[in-house]
Amino acid sequence: MKVIGIEHIVFVSTVLFFIGIYGFLTRRNMITMLMSIELILNSVCLNFVSFNKFLYHDKLEGVFFTLFIITIAAAEAAVAIAIIINLYRSYKTIDIEEADELKF
């Protein structure tokens, strides 16, 4: 366990974060953008847990932040999917460029 330092796990979570950012910038479909947001939130959770494990192992704060992030991500995904389904009903598309009624 001592062989792998905190840097390696933070490297992995950084790569995961920027993959999520790339997906968020390039995808134009709402569901795939939501998937990118889930990847970003996961990388943040991984950071919290690894910092708690390696640097502040006399506290549990990272674990609590991870638990609350997972809970709020579930709520956020449910609301986003309700909005997407409602949007699909009125526009027949979930492409983000097509739904521009509020834009102008």
Add this chain to the structure above:
Amino acid sequence: MDISVIIFYIISVVITGGALLAVTSKQIFRAAVYLIFSLLGVASMYFYLENNFIAAVQIVVYVGGIVVLIIFSIFLTQNSGHRLKKPDGKRVFFSALSVLSALLLTLNVIGNYNFKSNSNNTIEPEIKNIGMQMLSTTQYGYLLPFEVVSFLLLAAMIGCIVIALKRN
């Protein structure tokens, strides 16, 4: 080479490879399946870090809840064999450029930073310790955020029903 190092690299490859395929796959259903692999990789990384409770929550909420929700919404909004529109080349180029430069900068900063721990005793992240601190009302207890999150979940549930309700 130590076996735990090999396991760590396998988990890392699963996480990053699944995420990369999830954001670049042309078929949206395949992207959701690759997302499952990435999330399971994150869960196994929690197991690797000996945070069993967080790993269980990750599997139950993400893989069992959110991905199933995403797959249902894919089925409800488009036919699953349908190929996604190709993003235009200029956007892909500039996104990849900015993401790569930010990634290299961040990796450089992390590689040069000297992480050191100055805490001595250890609290094991067991369910008992987590539950005791989560529901304690004393200092550093998390009862109030717990209640706030429960209200947030209730509000999100009612909001979803109201938004997705079919109007006639």
